[in-house]
Amino acid sequence: MKPEESATTGADLLVKALIDEDVEVVFGYPGGAVLPIYDSLFKQNRLRHILVRHEQAAVHAAEGYARSTGKVGVVLVTSGPGATNAVTGLTDALMDSIPIVCLTGQVPTHLIGNDAFQEADTTGITRPCTKHNYLVKSVEALARTVHEAFYVARSGRPGPVVIDLPKDVLMNKHDYTAPPKNPVEHKSYRPQTKPDPKKIEQAIEMIAKAKRPVFYAGGGVINSGPKASKLLAQFVHMTGYPITNTLMGLGSFPASDKQFLGMLGMHGTYEANLAMHGCDVMINIGARFDDRITGNLTMFSPGSKKIHVDIDPSSINKNVRVDLPIVGDATLVLEEMIKLWKAKQPKVDQKALKAWWAEIETWRARNCLAYKVDKQTIKPQFALERLYHHIKNKDHYITTEVGQHQMWAAQFLKFEQPNRWMTSGGLGTMGYGFPAAVGVQIAHPDALVIDVAGEASILMNIQELSTVAQYRLPVKIFILNNQYMGMVRQWQELLHGSRYSESYMESLPDFVKLAEAFGARGLRCHEPDKLDDTIKEMIALPHPVIVDVLVDQKENCFPMIPSGAAHNEMLLGPDDKAGKLSDEGMALV
Amino acid sequence: MSTDKSIVAHTISVLVANEPGILARVVGLFSGRGYNIESLTVAETNAKENQSRITIVTKGTPMIIEQIKAQLDRLVPVYRVRDLTVEGPHIERELALVKVRSTGEKRVEALRLADVFRAKVIDAKADSFVFEVTGNSDKVQTFVGLMETLGLVDVGRTGIVAMSRGGEPL
Ligand SMILES: Cc1cc2nc3c(=O)[nH]c(=O)nc-3n(C[C@H](O)[C@H](O)[C@H](O)COP(=O)(O)OP(=O)(O)OC[C@H]3O[C@@H](n4cnc5c(N)ncnc54)[C@H](O)[C@@H]3O)c2cc1C
Numbered sequence: 001m002k003p004e005e006s007a008t009t010g011a012d013l014l015v016k017a018l019i020d021e022d023v024e025v026v027f028g029y030p031g032g033a034v035l036p037i038y039d040s041l042f043k044q045n046r047l048r049h050i051l052v053r054h055e056q057a058a059v060h061a062a063e064g065y066a067r068s069t070g071k072v073g074v075v076l077v078t079s080g081p082g083a084t085n086a087v088t089g090l091t092d093a094l095m096d097s098i099p100i101v102c103l104t105g106q107v108p109t110h111l112i113g114n115d116a117f118q119e120a121d122t123t124g125i126t127r128p129c130t131k132h133n134y135l136v137k138s139v140e141a142l143a144r145t146v147h148e149a150f151y152v153a154r155s156g157r158p159g160p161v162v163i164d165l166p167k168d169v170l171m172n173k174h175d176y177t178a179p180p181k182n183p184v185e186h187k188s189y190r191p192q193t194k195p196d197p198k199k200i201e202q203a204i205e206m207i208a209k210a211k212r213p214v215f216y217a218g219g220g221v222i223n224s225g226p227k228a229s230k231l232l233a234q235f236v237h238m239t240g241y242p243i244t245n246t247l248m249g250l251g252s253f254p255a256s257d258k259q260f261l262g263m264l265g266m267h268g269t270y271e272a273n274l275a276m277h278g279c280d281v282m283i284n285i286g287a288r289f290d291d292r293i294t295g296n297l298t299m300f301s302p303g304s305k306k307i308h309v310d311i312d313p314s315s316i317n318k319n320v321r322v323d324l325p326i327v328g329d330a331t332l333v334l335e336e337m338i339k340l341w342k343a344k345q346p347k348v349d350q351k352a353l354k355a356w357w358a359e360i361e362t363w364r365a366r367n368c369l370a371y372k373v374d375k376q377t378i379k380p381q382f383a384l385e386r387l388y389h390h391i392k393n394k395d396h397y398i399t400t401e402v403g404q405h406q407m408w409a410a411q412f413l414k415f416e417q418p419n420r421w422m423t424s425g426g427l428g429t430m431g432y433g434f435p436a437a438v439g440v441q442i443a444h445p446d447a448l449v450i451d452v453a454g455e456a457s458i459l460m461n462i463q464e465l466s467t468v469a470q471y472r473l474p475v476k477i478f479i480l481n482n483q484y485m486g487m488v489r490q491w492q493e494l495l496h497g498s499r500y501s502e503s504y505m506e507s508l509p510d511f512v513k514l515a516e517a518f519g520a521r522g523l524r525c526h527e528p529d530k531l532d533d534t535i536k537e538m539i540a541l542p543h544p545v546i547v548d549v550l551v552d553q554k555e556n557c558f559p560m561i562p563s564g565a566a567h568n569e570m571l572l573g574p575d576d577k578a579g580k581l582s583d584e585g586m587a588l589v
Numbered sequence: 590m591s592t593d594k595s596i597v598a599h600t601i602s603v604l605v606a607n608e609p610g611i612l613a614r615v616v617g618l619f620s621g622r623g624y625n626i627e628s629l630t631v632a633e634t635n636a637k638e639n640q641s642r643i644t645i646v647t648k649g650t651p652m653i654i655e656q657i658k659a660q661l662d663r664l665v666p667v668y669r670v671r672d673l674t675v676e677g678p679h680i681e682r683e684l685a686l687v688k689v690r691s692t693g694e695k696r697v698e699a700l701r702l703a704d705v706f707r708a709k710v711i712d713a714k715a716d717s718f719v720f721e722v723t724g725n726s727d728k729v730q731t732f733v734g735l736m737e738t739l740g741l742v743d744v745g746r747t748g749i750v751a752m753s754r755g756g757e758p759l
């Protein structure tokens with residue numbers, strides 16, 4: 001057979017390669033440079049294409065899809081503005097370690113560098129916001145590059161990978177290269193997944209000897225797959241030690257478990273933060289000592305020995321110096337730890353542990369998430385408590401936008417399983433939650449998918465109402481409408497003398513009518529005693545729904561550790577005043 | 590890991606796949622994360638394997654240096670990262686081309702000093718020389734410094750290349 005007979009166009013090869021990589025869904029938006037790919041998509045029915053209404057939303061949708069399934073999310077956008085619109089999403093995925101493959105169109109190779117129509121230096125622009133990127137210069141390299149990109153995106157510390165595809169490469173013909181049978185060793189990229197056994201031994205010794213231990217588990221446990229969460233729970237139960245989760249780690253340990261202290265960090269619980277502050281051994285599994293966690297670095301958990309398990313050596317000793325670094329995949333590390341713990345049956349100092357738990361219980365008794373209930377106005381915390389009450393026995397997934405509502409969602413919704421909670425943690429991207437919910441709903445068509453939103457954030461990707469209409473996605477948008485960029489307002493109140501510069505949300509749309517304009521349903525609620533009925537109605541409706549919950553405009557999110565303060569300088573409620581922050585503290589974000 | 594705050598220069602060798610954009614990745618990493626580059630050299634060193642070697646001299650506290658190495662190692666096209674400064678004895682060399690324009694006593698003195706520094710004359714005109722000098726950076730710097738009063742008009746330096754002593758490859 002002559003090569004021309006068996007050969008296919010680059011675009012067809014691409015589609016074949018995606019199918020071979022187990023891709024089922026692509027989130028995208030067409031344009032001139034990717035027309036050959038859209039033509040190939042048209043001619044097949046294995047890949048489903050979801051047409052979003054903005055390329056940023058395509059990436060967030062792919063993130064929601066990826067985080068809720070553990071698979072790689074796939075994005076397809078055109079050259080120039082299509083690619084630049086995707087940049088926020090890519091940066092978001094990089095910060096939160098979400099596996100994405102983003103295919104971008106590019107002008108034909110002979111025009112690259114000519115300021116051709118809709119040309120952008122996509123690999124240049126996306127270099128700092130991807131785990132890796134490729135410019136495919138010939139059709140021969142196309143299929144191989146796609147397979148490599150998927151491997152890079154999902155292995156090691158996951159992240160977004162861009163493949164820039166000049167139009168001529170998509171139109172030229174070549175034979176197909178199948179994915180390697182065994183994931184071949186990449187020439188230069190070889191993430192370390194197996195931990196050093198000596199380190200495991202040292203870790204077990206440190207953990208066994210601890211008198212005031214705490215587990216601090218993060219998004220890396222979720223990245224590692226659902227098995228890691230099971231192993232984490234098993235190990236934490238074997239030790240009897242307390243555990244806290246980061247925002248990104250929520251769901252890696254069941255929230256209802258009595259060993260769970262809640263989320264830690266800037267808006268974490270009193271008990272979690274004080275346990276971190278006062279512990280003698282900290283066991284970090286897949287968390288990266290983010291500044292939302294550590295606060296003032298010099299005062300962060302000053303008396304503890306720290307064990308840090310992370311698949312990415314660059315996460316270790318970046319912000320906080322640790323005593324025992326363990327490079328490896330959380331699943332493999334936990335397996336080894338459990339094995340050794342069982343073999344050694346170490347004698348934990350039960351008396352010390354009991355005393356430690358007793359101390360923790362006194363912190364817990366502060367009931368730091370308590371808020372003043374109001375008969376007239378809906379408190380946002382109350383709205384979330386009621387929401388949780390109605391969804392907890394249903395198969396549900398939660399996404400959020402960014403702001404106070406996000407933090408309250410983290411505090412008041414309980415996550416019993418991994419992959420049920422999608423939020424933009426590292427980049428804090430307003431506009432993330434709704435498109436992410438679209439991606440989740442595509443992956444889980446029968447589940448209840450709710451975007452907990454703020455009225456400001458939701459406007460950032462509101463155009464996706466058109467997407468949910470087209471695909472009849474019953475996504476629920478639960479807006480905690482405080483008519484303010486609440487998180488901004490809170491900082492202005494606490495740190496800038498209550499000068500509410502530009503944080504009031506003027507001229508908001510009528511969200512009920514807005515929903516209706518897109519064929520969705522709109523509900524509104526402002527009375528606390530009508531809230532339950534509204535939530536029930538939202539759940540019962542088989543349509544996309546916007547619920548506009550008018551909440552207390554002045555409510556602040558507590559606890560709060562002001563930037564630059566230490567864990568034991570937490571504000572617990574409206575009556576606590578922030579001490580005078582240092583200039584250094586004021587400069588922090 | 591030390592909590593040492595002292596800032597030390599380190600010479601780091603990085604073996605990379607010689608592919609488009611690799612230098613931009615490395616340089617972008619340094620500028621994006623606010624690390625320092627004192628010197629950087631790059632060239633293909635193994636055409637068959639398509640590998641280049643980048644030698645970087647950077648400064649930072651021990652914690653930053655560790656971070657720089659981990660960040661470099663994380664780049665997909667990077668094969669190996671070695672910190673020559675901590676991994677035992679190594680040699681560093683730099684080459685400079687130094688153009689001097691002078692006549693009379695100064696010209697004689699320049700030539701005499703070049704001889705002392707074992708610099709080669711690689712271009713000569715009635716009123717100028719171009720010297721080629723190699724050595725560690727201190728030597729090159731000293732030579733350039735001496736030429737300043739003797740009619741220095743132009744300097745080109747390669748930056749540092751470095752290698753560990755003994756028989757082991759990178
Ligand atoms: C308004 C706002 C307020 C916030 N407040 C808080 C707060 O109060 N508390 C809080 O916790 N966060 C808060 N955040 C989020 C915060 O910014 C960070 O995103 C978050 O704390 C990081 O979570 P993480 O440490 O679990 O790391 P992630 O970003 O999830 O990173 C995962 C880590 O695990 C590693 N890893 C990946 N895969 C594996 C594997 N297979 N095995 C082992 N390790 C692996 C990675 O290398 C990385 O180091 C807030 C965000 C916003 C927007």
Ligand SMILES: Cc1ncc(C[n+]2csc(CCOP(=O)(O)OP(=O)(O)O)c2C)c(N)n1
Nearest residue numbers: 403404405430454455456457484485486487
């Ligand atoms: C794209 C983007 N722009 C700006 C910000 C800064 N920011 C963080 S929270 C916030 C206000 C969010 O307001 P809203 O969505 O109403 O949520 P609330 O805090 O009121 O619950 C802003 C502007 C951001 N995180 N993302």
Ligand SMILES: [Mg+2]
Nearest residue numbers: 454455484486
């Ligand atoms: Mg708001």
